[in-house]
Amino acid sequence: MKKLWTGRFTKSAEEWVDEFGASIEFDQELVLEDIQGSLAHVQMLVKCGIIPAEEGIKIQAGLEKLQSKAKNSELTYSVKMEDIHLNLESMLIDEVGSAGGKVHTGRSRNDQIATDMHLYLLKHTKSIIRLISEFQEALVKQAEKHVETIIPGYTHLQRAQPISFGHHLMAYFWMLQRDKQRFTESLKRISVSPLGAGALAGTTFPIDREYTAALLGFDAIYENSLDAVSDRDFIIEFLSNSSALMMHLSRLSEEIILWSSQEFQFIELDDAFSTGSSIMPQKKNPDMAELIRGKTGRVYGNLMAILTVMKGLPLAYNKDMQEDKEGMFDTVKTVTGSLKIFAGMISTMNVNEETMKEATEQDFSNATELADYLASKGVPFREAHEIVGKLVLDCIEKGCFLKDLSLEEFKAASEQFEKDIYTVLSPVEAVKRRNSAGGTGFDQVRLAIEKAKQIVSVNKELQIL
Numbered sequence: 001m002k003k004l005w006t007g008r009f010t011k012s013a014e015e016w017v018d019e020f021g022a023s024i025e026f027d028q029e030l031v032l033e034d035i036q037g038s039l040a041h042v043q044m045l046v047k048c049g050i051i052p053a054e055e056g057i058k059i060q061a062g063l064e065k066l067q068s069k070a071k072n073s074e075l076t077y078s079v080k081m082e083d084i085h086l087n088l089e090s091m092l093i094d095e096v097g098s099a100g101g102k103v104h105t106g107r108s109r110n111d112q113i114a115t116d117m118h119l120y121l122l123k124h125t126k127s128i129i130r131l132i133s134e135f136q137e138a139l140v141k142q143a144e145k146h147v148e149t150i151i152p153g154y155t156h157l158q159r160a161q162p163i164s165f166g167h168h169l170m171a172y173f174w175m176l177q178r179d180k181q182r183f184t185e186s187l188k189r190i191s192v193s194p195l196g197a198g199a200l201a202g203t204t205f206p207i208d209r210e211y212t213a214a215l216l217g218f219d220a221i222y223e224n225s226l227d228a229v230s231d232r233d234f235i236i237e238f239l240s241n242s243s244a245l246m247m248h249l250s251r252l253s254e255e256i257i258l259w260s261s262q263e264f265q266f267i268e269l270d271d272a273f274s275t276g277s278s279i280m281p282q283k284k285n286p287d288m289a290e291l292i293r294g295k296t297g298r299v300y301g302n303l304m305a306i307l308t309v310m311k312g313l314p315l316a317y318n319k320d321m322q323e324d325k326e327g328m329f330d331t332v333k334t335v336t337g338s339l340k341i342f343a344g345m346i347s348t349m350n351v352n353e354e355t356m357k358e359a360t361e362q363d364f365s366n367a368t369e370l371a372d373y374l375a376s377k378g379v380p381f382r383e384a385h386e387i388v389g390k391l392v393l394d395c396i397e398k399g400c401f402l403k404d405l406s407l408e409e410f411k412a413a414s415e416q417f418e419k420d421i422y423t424v425l426s427p428v429e430a431v432k433r434r435n436s437a438g439g440t441g442f443d444q445v446r447l448a449i450e451k452a453k454q455i456v457s458v459n460k461e462l463q464i465l
Helices: 015-021 024-047 053-071 084-104 109-145 165-190 209-215 225-230 233-259 287-310 319-324 326-348 353-360 367-376 381-398 407-413 421-425 427-432 442-462
Strands: 150-155 158-164
Touching: 024 053, 024 084, 024 109, 024 209, 024 326, 053 084, 084 109, 109 165, 109 225, 109 233, 109 326, 109 442, 150 165, 150 353, 150 427, 158 165, 158 427, 165 233, 165 442, 233 287, 233 326, 287 319, 287 326, 319 326, 367 381, 367 421, 381 407, 421 427
Parallel strands: none
Antiparallel strands: 150 158
C-alpha cells in the first residue's frame, strides 16, 4: 500500500519505524469527526468553485458510504497509512477513483486533526455536562430524603459539629455546579474552527472558512493560521476541568468508603456497586468508589502529560503533538464512566439514619453550642470557649459526655447556665438552630434544595444544551 506523501522520498521506512510513528491505533476514535469535517470541506470546495459540482457529489457519496461503514465498524485501518486522515483518504480514492484525491485540496492534516479534536470535545463536553446534571439530580433526591437526618460533621477527620446529612450531600451538588459552569464556559473555546488554516500558513485557494465553520456547528474560526494548527489550550482546559471534577468525585468516594466501613456503618451501598472477596465470604467492598478514587490519578496524569508535551514546542505543528489524543480519549471515558457510576451509587445507597444519629450523641460535637449559649448571654466568646473546654476535659476524666453533667456541675463552671442547656445540647436542636445563610439548619437546607431543584429543572427544560 503506497503512502500518499512519498513523492520526494527514495526509500521506505522499516515496518517497526512505521508502527512507532503511526497514530491510527488510537486516532481511529476520530473517524466520524474526520468524515464530518471532510463532508463540510467538500461542500465548501464546490460552493467556492474550487472543484466541479459533479466531482463534489461523487466525493460526498463516497464519504457517506465510508461514514455508514464506520458506524457499523466495517472499516479496516492500515499502519502503512499512518493516521485516520490518510487511511480515510486512501479508502475514498478506492471508492470513487482519482477524484477522491481532491478532498484534500486547500487543507492539511494539521488543520484536519485540530478540527477533528474540536468536534470530538464539543460533542463529549456537552455529554459530560448532561451527566453532571443527572448526578446532581440524584444528589438532590437523596438530600431531600435526609434533611433532618443528623450526622457528625468533621474537620481533620475528627468529630466537629452535628450537621444535616442532606446538607453534607448538597455540598457536592454545589461543587458539581462549579464543575458544570467550567465545562460550559469552555465550550466557547472548543467551538472554534481551525479548518482551512492549512499546514500553518493558510492556502492560496479561495476557500470560505466561515462557511465550513457554520456547517460544522462552530461559533467562530481561528483568526491566525499558526495558532489554529498549534493550539491545544482547549484540550488542556478540558483536562484541567476534568481533573477538578474528578477531585470532587474522589473526595466523595473517600467518604463513601469510610461511611460504608464497619467502623462507621453510616451507609450501605447497593450490591450493584459493590464486590466480594475471593477468599472472605463476608466481604462487601466499595470497589466502584475505590476505582473512581484511583482513576482520578490517571486524569491528573493526562493533564500533566499534555502540559509537558506543549511546554517547549515552537510554532507551528510538531509531531510531539500526536501525544495529545490518548490522554483526551482516556479522560473522556474515565469521566463519563465515573459520573454514570456515581449517579447510580448515590441513588441506590441505603442510609442508616439511627446509626448516624447515635454517633452524634456519643461525642463532644455539641461543645460549640455551649460556647455559643454563654456568648449569647454576654460572656465574651473567648472566655466561653475556655469554660466549655474545661467542662469537656472534666467529662473525659469522668468518662461521660456533656449531656450527662448535672445542672449543678454546669453552674459550678458558670452561673449563666440554666435548665434550657439540655435542650441546647441536643444534636437535633444544635442543627436546627444553625439557620444562617448557607448553614446546616433544616430550613436553610430545604431552601438550598429548592434552589438546586430549580437548577435541575432549567437544565431539563433546556435539554442541557
